[in-house]
Amino acid sequence: MRHAYFLMSIYFRKKAVKLWRAVGCVPAGRASLDFISLSAAARLSEASGGAMAAKRGALIVLEGVDKAGKTTQCNKLVQALQQSGRPAEMMRFPDRTTTIGQLISSYLEKRTELEDHAVHLLFSANRWELVPSMKRKLEQGITLVVDRYAFSGVAFTSVKPGFCLDWCMKPDVGLPKPDLVMFLQLSSAEAARRGHFGEERYETSDFQKAVQQKFEQLMKDESVNWQVIDASQDVESVHLDIVGHSHGAIRLAQDVPLGELWK
Numbered sequence: 109m110r111h112a113y114f115l116m117s118i119y120f121r122k123k124a125v126k127l128w129r130a131v132g133c134v135p136a137g138r139a140s141l142d143f144i145s146l147s148a149a150a151r152l153s154e155a156s157g158g159a160m161a162a163k164r165g166a167l168i169v170l171e172g173v174d175k176a177g178k179t180t181q182c183n184k185l186v187q188a189l190q191q192s193g194r195p196a197e198m199m200r201f202p203d204r205t206t207t208i209g210q211l212i213s214s215y216l217e218k219r220t221e222l223e224d225h226a227v228h229l230l231f232s233a234n235r236w237e238l239v240p241s242m243k244r245k246l247e248q249g250i251t252l253v254v255d256r257y258a259f260s261g262v263a264f265t266s267v268k269p270g271f272c273l274d275w276c277m278k279p280d281v282g283l284p285k286p287d288l289v290m291f292l293q294l295s296s297a298e299a300a301r302r303g304h305f306g307e308e309r310y311e312t313s314d315f316q317k318a319v320q321q322k323f324e325q326l327m328k329d330e331s332v333n334w335q336v337i338d339a340s341q342d343v344e345s346v347h348l349d350i351v352g353h354s355h356g357a358i359r360l361a362q363d364v365p366l367g368e369l370w371k
């Protein structure tokens with residue numbers, strides 16, 4: 109009986125993929141399979157009277173100084189999670205595709221000047237504008253792998269004269285709290301030798317050294333699940349460390365509600 113049910117579920121799943129693709133609801137490829145898995149999970153949950161509520165995805169953040177290897181590792185982690193059958197997506201902050209993100213991008217590329225408090229609030233607004241979509245995805249069971257978050261916001265602004273950690277944290281209080289923050293540890297000298305260092309506004313060794321110290325202060329906060337990763341290793345070794353920590357965090361996140369940052 110269970111065997112027959114299993115075969116039927118595969119048959120209907122294939123039919124549903126074809127139908128959804130035909131009406132253009134689902135993109136082709138891996139994403140469509142994730143979409144179908146999630147729909148199947150939702151149907152199962154409905155059929156059992158909601159007793160099997162879908163497990164939420166984990167919010168995983170990678171932080172570090174410029175060129176520590178965050179983007180490289182976020183991409184590899186998302187790929188590894190998807191290959192092991194876990195729905196996962198990458199996000200990055202600043203998200204330069206939104207209207208706010210374009211203002212930030214122009215500032216970072218030194219095409220526009222902005223007052224320091226104002227640009228700090230723009231970075232935070234850029235996170236808040238993405239919160240509804242982040243929460244929706246996490247509720248659907250998608251793990252989000254995020255390239256920088258509020259910690260970069262605080263570390264970079266608080267280096268500037270006249271700013272303190274406390275003021276810099278305020279606008280981000282209440283954001284979805286990451287289940288895991290991995291800090292990619294790399295000396296500013298090594299970072300400066302990596303590709304394209306020096307092109308954007310904050311990419312000077314002195315500034316990055318000061319940012320590193322601010323991150324160290326933030327890592328003393330035990331309300332956040334920090335893990336330090338040695339980012340001076342080769343790409344594959346860094347990846348293995350990151351995958352190890354991520355699986356644990358994904359398992360734990362399933363059974364606890366999403367928290368609020370710095371509350």
Ligand SMILES: Nc1ncnc2c1ncn2[C@@H]1O[C@H](COP(=O)(O)OP(=O)(O)OP(=O)(O)O)[C@@H](O)[C@H]1O
Nearest residue numbers: 173174175176177178179180181302303341342343
């Ligand atoms: N483990 C590593 N060893 C040596 N080079 C690396 C390693 N990881 C990444 N790189 C290289 O360093 C450069 C920066 O990598 P990447 O863009 O992933 O860093 P990032 O932290 O996201 O940078 P940014 O702060 O500019 O967003 C790239 O040229 C990348 O190929």
Ligand SMILES: Cc1cn([C@H]2C[C@H](O)[C@@H](COP(=O)(O)O)O2)c(=O)[nH]c1=O
Nearest residue numbers: 174201202231256257260261264265310
């Ligand atoms: C999120 C965030 C970032 N920054 C800084 C950090 C970097 O210098 C740039 C972003 O560069 P990337 O290559 O796009 O990662 O912006 C910041 O000052 N405040 C923030 O909130």
